[in-house]
Amino acid sequence: MTKTPLHTFYSPHHALHNPRGEFLHGRIVPYYEMPQRIEAIHHAITASPLFDLKYQESIIAPHLLHTIHDPDMITYLMTLGEQSQARIRADYTVYGLADQLTDDEYYYESIFHPPAHGKSGLHNPPKAYLSDSTCPIGKNTWRAILASASLAYDATQAVLNGEKRAYAVCRPPGHHAGRDFVGGYCYLNNAALAAENLRSRGKVAILDVDYHHGNGTQDIFYDNPDVLFISIHSDPIIDYPHTTGYADEIGVGAGVGTTINYPMPHGTDDETYLETLNRAIHAIHAFGAEALVVSLGFDTYINDPMGAFKLTKGVYTRMGRMIDNMNLPTVYIQEGGYAVDELGALAVAFFEGVVADG
Numbered sequence: 001m002t003k004t005p006l007h008t009f010y011s012p013h014h015a016l017h018n019p020r021g022e023f024l025h026g027r028i029v030p031y032y033e034m035p036q037r038i039e040a041i042h043h044a045i046t047a048s049p050l051f052d053l054k055y056q057e058s059i060i061a062p063h064l065l066h067t068i069h070d071p072d073m074i075t076y077l078m079t080l081g082e083q084s085q086a087r088i089r090a091d092y093t094v095y096g097l098a099d100q101l102t103d104d105e106y107y108y109e110s111i112f113h114p115p116a117h118g119k120s121g122l123h124n125p126p127k128a129y130l131s132d133s134t135c136p137i138g139k140n141t142w143r144a145i146l147a148s149a150s151l152a153y154d155a156t157q158a159v160l161n162g163e164k165r166a167y168a169v170c171r172p173p174g175h176h177a178g179r180d181f182v183g184g185y186c187y188l189n190n191a192a193l194a195a196e197n198l199r200s201r202g203k204v205a206i207l208d209v210d211y212h213h214g215n216g217t218q219d220i221f222y223d224n225p226d227v228l229f230i231s232i233h234s235d236p237i238i239d240y241p242h243t244t245g246y247a248d249e250i251g252v253g254a255g256v257g258t259t260i261n262y263p264m265p266h267g268t269d270d271e272t273y274l275e276t277l278n279r280a281i282h283a284i285h286a287f288g289a290e291a292l293v294v295s296l297g298f299d300t301y302i303n304d305p306m307g308a309f310k311l312t313k314g315v316y317t318r319m320g321r322m323i324d325n326m327n328l329p330t331v332y333i334q335e336g337g338y339a340v341d342e343l344g345a346l347a348v349a350f351f352e353g354v355v356a357d358g
Ligand SMILES: [Zn+2]
Pocket: 210, 211, 212, 297, 299, 335, 336, 337
């Protein structure tokens, strides 16, 4: 006995963004945020009766993008993609290496946010928006990130139109993208865009269960009393993003009390995790949330190559059930998860808990 199959939004455009590698201490290693991640989830949900698979239906409204992100950053991401091949070729020409290039290279910024702005008054250097080296931009990157954000929009529209829950299979992920910075494989903050679109329902909570702290989402809503951001993640003293995600970060100004961080140690197991999730759920009820966005990462899994928690597959079903039992209109946004061969099974396990009765 199950509830209605889950409205699930997917776009093949994610594969247009496919960097060859990322920097790791001077070497190039495989780009962990790879298309195969989402293809694995797509394959599994296609085979499961839990999901009602739909393709991208809309393009996200520009006013939402400009409410959540610095409009100049949006322009930057669009134009950098268009200019990427010419810029790379110009740099390689200086080095005498242009003959090494293909027509499908990725632009890696060499100066990161926050920039040191010129203080002489005579210069106005361009602002840098990339906060680390994990967010290269190729000629089709904008199409992929716009599709990803549009899936978040489609899922929220489905909930605004009466669905109890919906799932956006987003790639690239979004929760490390802030108001005016991108980083950690994230360009546009899909969860923040979803929350903003749900604001017409009233107070919105964002529950971030990715292994990494959602620093971008926290940045966007840090002073906002109407959006609760609550995150369970690996202690940033040892894991990305390092600079935020500590328990004493609780919001600022009118937003004091609407940011809650639960940093967890390496080795966190199923029961410890569920106890913390239970605390988070109590906080969401206490806040009086009328809609929920879940930043859903599977890099908390024991076999994830990027994470050091020890969650087993079965716990995802329990998580899904606990979250759905809050009985809130809920949009699930795919974030991280890098155990490619098992991602599909993890997604099915989680949504069995969400969709199953009980
Ligand atoms: Zn993550």
